[in-house]
Amino acid sequence: MNKNKLNIIKGDITKLAVDIIVNAANKSLLGGGGVDGAIHKAGGSEILDECIKIRNKQGGCKTGEAVITTGGKLKANYVIHTVGPVWNGGKNHEEELLSNCYRNSLTLAYEHGAKSIAFPCISTGIYRFPKELAAKIAIDEATKFLQRQEIINEVIFVCFDDETYNIYSILLNDA
Template sequence: MKIEVIKGDITKIHAEVIVNAANSSLLGGGGVDGAIHRAGGPRILEECRVIRNRQGKCGTGEAVVTTAGNLPAQYVIHTVGPVWNGDEEKSSKLLSDCYRNSLQLAENLGIKTIAFPNISTGIYKFPKELAGKIAVHEVRKFHSDIIEKVIFVCFDEENEEIYKKLLNPSF
């Protein structure tokens, strides 16, 4: 699997799947979640409502898939990251689950390219360095004959530098 890091807006990324750092309601919110819902249009929200009606809220670490609506992707995988509360062991496991479950869902869909935001590092206040280590570790650990490329789409320069250093220690 090729791993790429870019600084940019995930709603403009050309990948088969983009991952949304959703909240448990699946009904949109702030940050990446709000941006994806706004850019993707009402079809994403409609499908999220269908999922909620079927299963209830989405648990932390879980992942579900919808259409990408007006986005330049085929699908959006919505995963609920943990809110940082200082419990490093529990929060780290839940964040690992976000990446692993999203990758598994993408593989089940036959996806070759998936783009991730920096899950939980915004308003959920997960420490960026630790979140980056978990993300890179889970992607490297996930063996797939289907997924060819993972793109980490960093919203800010701090995350971009963290991911570049994690992927290329001589950076």
């Protein structure tokens, strides 16, 4: 796999012109704080309307799973909403659930013919997942997925702060 397919930036995921951005959603899919609130605000009511339809059909989104909606007013065509695990000391399969978030999001992106996808740092905010462990999981899952297919040719990890950006930089340089 070409390492150039994995990129990191520090910035605002809602401003990216990519095929798909991923939302670190909550189980209700109705928006919330952090990146979830920012994506819903920037994308407009179309995203929320589709989230409500999904919720009415299947009762929200379980931890580790992913669903897809329009990108609304975003530059991205679609938003994949995935629910990351709340960190509880690693006692409740948090690593496996976070791996599922990335794997299921990449699978949905692949199924929708996406060439580019941008991820926030899932579960590292209010859900308290350790940032370095989360970054390792994200990079590992993206690397494995990119080796198995040829449609997606860019995965961008969008970091909100310097600390997280530096963690991803070190891990990607060591890869």
